[in-house]
Amino acid sequence: MSTPMTFHRLEKKVLARLMEAGSASIEELAAASGESPDQVRRAIGWLKDKGLLDVKTRVERVAELGEEGRRAAREGLPERRLLNLVVGEGRLGFSELKARAGMPEVEFNAALGRARRLGWLRIDGEGGVRGSPPAGELPEEGVLRALASGAPVDPQAEQALQGLAKRPGYIVETESKAVSVTLVRRPEGLDLTDGEALVTPELVRKGEPVSFSRLDVLAPAPILKPGRLHPVTNFVAEVREALVSMGFEEVEGPVVQPSFWTFDALFTPQDHPAREMQDTLYVSGVRSRVGREDLVEKVKATHEDGWKTGSRGWRYAWSRKEAERSVLRTHTTAVSSRYLAENPDRESRVFCIGKVFRNENLDATHLFEFTQIEAVISEKDATARRLLGYMTQFYSSLGFPKVRFRPTFFPYTEPSFEPAIYAEQLGRWLEVGGSGVFRPEVVRPLGIRNNVLAWGFGMERIALLKLGEKDLRSLYSNNLSWARERPECQ
Amino acid sequence: MGEGEAGVPVITVRTDRVLSMVGASKEEVVEALPLVGIHLEEVSDEWIRLEYDPNRPDFSTDYGVARALKGRLGRVAGAPGHRLRSSGWKISVERRVKQVRPFVVGLLARGLALDDETIRQLIGMQEDLHQGIGRRRRKLAIGLHDAGAISPPIRYDAVANTFSFTPLGSKSAMTVRQVLKETETGKRYGDILKGALAFPMLTDGAGTVLSFPPIINGSATALTERTSDLFVDVTGTEPGVMDDALAIIAEALWDAGGEVLSVKVEEEGKERTTPSLRPRRMSISGEDVGGLLGLNLSAEETVEALRRCRLDASAGGGRVAVSIPRYRADILHAVDLVEEVGYGYGFERLEPAYDFRYSKGKASERSRRLDALRRVAVGLGLQEVMNYSLTSVEVLRDRVLRSDTGQLKVDSPKSRLYEYLRDMLSPDVLRVLSENVHEPYPQKVFEISTAFHRDAKTEAGVKETPVLAAAVSADRATYTEIRSILDTLLLRSFGGRPGYSEGSMPFLIEGRTAFCELDRRPIGFLGEVKPEVLAGFGLRMPVALLEIDISSFLP
Incomplete structure (x- = not known):
């Protein structure tokens, strides 16, 4: 037993009309159903697929007047205009007629030729043109009149229409498709009544089975614009989770710092190029206090001659004034160093995620403000090898299992390493930040006896890699279609 | 890091x-x-x-x-050794120059073959030392001279700015004043001598000018390919760093095939021999290496590693004694020697260790709460945006009709577009909307960031406040909508129930602006943005926005 056919609301409307009329055009069906021609076409497509309809498309050529045709309808055919000129005068000299006609040479010659063939005009022996009395309407003139008024063209005048079509600019022909739909099979047991369109609270309250109209479940629906988190927020969360899962605790601190914590406590000499305004942003007209007076003398002595750290120091006169400049932190190590100074004896594993600043021009590969992630380990028995272990595990958990290290230099760590991850997306190694073991010149003045390991990196470069972007600026351009359309899982 | x-x-x-x-x-x-x-x-x-x-x-x-x-690569081991003989040359330092650029050291090198590439290398070294440890010639400046053109003894004195000589690169004599004003190096480095009444000058026994440090050499002693004997002077303000530089130069000249000879520097009857090449002695123990690198090396292995780094080392009494040639100015502390052991052993062989101690990790309470706030904002259909903390005075003040209330800015930014520290986020949020006028509406955005205000009570002189801003822009963007967003955000994120009072903001419509309060303390504002402000941003749709200090909701 075959399942009875089911019909969409639109199909039912089309069927209803066809069962009355047998066949109809799309326009008639649209008028009868109150649906748009597009909707009717969709229903016809479905019904045809069900084998109920025969659809014939007839191409009709429709003639309309072109620019020249409209002029001829207004002013008369050129041969008619020549006849009228001559008849008014009885006889006109050839050149006189040509001048009065005011037609281009080619058109004039053609018009004169046609008028002579019709027997309207003849040329006498002395180069004069004589005309017959006014002649009756030509079939072409009837066609022009009909087309100009929008009336149908007499099928018998087809030859005249063809003739006019040969004249340049007289007739424009367009094709129009007329679709004629014929019902070829009546569906069995057809119920043409419409089902319910919507589940309403009333219907739910009744709680009875109801027949519903069918929806086109294949039709596309609009894409919505949900609120989204910024991709940097997502990546920060991913990094935070990786560090928390490795046993690190999050610490925070201000963006604007005394130079003391950003540089001096990190054994960066006061004339170091990184401290110059060219590279670093200082807050205008604002000065800092160091906060920890007890540390100032020790840090000063360490810079000058190494103090009790066993170092020979940088050998210059340290200035308190320089340490009191307020700086937009160039790294979150300013936060880490302070945390360590406040917890000198504690064995700790902490991390800090925050904005850092450099006095750079903004371009595709440089940001003057970016997000730095830094992890610090303070343990009595921490070693450089353990630092490498931590970094390898960390970058692996971010999806970069190939990690390598190159020795490098930073003023506040020894030894120092530059980690690089292998970026499959780029097919090459990508250097990601710095790392090292804090120098005794950093930790001893802060009262720390532990070995302190640290690694840090600017997050945007890796975020870019994960997002498949090329330009760092794209992360902070806040282009809404980018923010709205990017897949959340990337 | x-x-x-x-x-x-x-x-x-x-x-x-x-x-x-x-x-x-x-x-x-x-x-x-x-x-x-x-x-x-x-x-x-x-x-x-x-x-x-x-x-x-x-x-x-x-x-x-x-x-x-x-x-x-194992071609040689240990420190390069040299015998330093005296040249018999002398530099006498006059008291007058002590005020302006107090110190000078020098050396003589004989028997060099200076081809183009050698000269290029030496000049490159001179420039790198100037820029690096010389801190752009402030701490030290180096002169390289054809010793054959010099008649010792050499005099380091200070002269008036009317003193004239022919500087390198010039055909005729110029006064000191002209050199400072007209030559390229005079313009670039003249600042070092700013305020000086007398100017440092190195001259020889015949009165020929060797150098006007730290600006330019004289032309008479210029190097040529025929130069075989070189005189090097280093002048400056930091004797220790100057000795380092001269030692680095001496080592390179030895490697270039010359014999380096010492020069005496005489000052107020006291004499000193330069370059000072006495190696420094330090020692390290196995624990130093093991404790820092995590490597267990024998004393012999440690000695071998150090000698591969061109240091002299010997084991004895449980320690390794190291002799550091003077040109290795980078070694400040025993940890630097441990690093050398790492280099000598091969950092590429240093295996990561996974001997982690267990500890419980934790995100900060503050990030936990900010994440909660973000989740609620996103649930309300708001798109998160992120701007830089620095913006332009045009956006921060002018376009939102605000006056100068002492907003903080940074010194010498590379771009004026990023000069001012934001004391509020709303202007940048309007700018973000203005850069998205071609995107579909409605547009709803939020930003969580920091507002900066001057505050002498804080350690760095700046108070940093966590703030939330949000805006809606659509055919209809009303006070009611933004108010309901704010109430929902605070209630559903933190259970906060703010109060409101009539308020005013330069860029918000009078009578459609409110202040938001918590426990009678004002925490922010909200309202509909004035059409003239929107037009100024190039916006074509109404905007309602809010901005509040969220510090009360954070630990």
């Missing part, structure tokens, strides 16, 4: 020269470079471009690079 900590110097060396100095193949050299801490930028059969760390100014010539590579 992060990338790009300091300007990294770069040198270019001739491939064939380096290969013959080291006695190794190109492949060996390319492989060994990173292992001595030098970054390979580019290599061809003709040239190698290298980046070296600024703490190793001895890498500023191919001689220095080859010296380290030879140790690393």
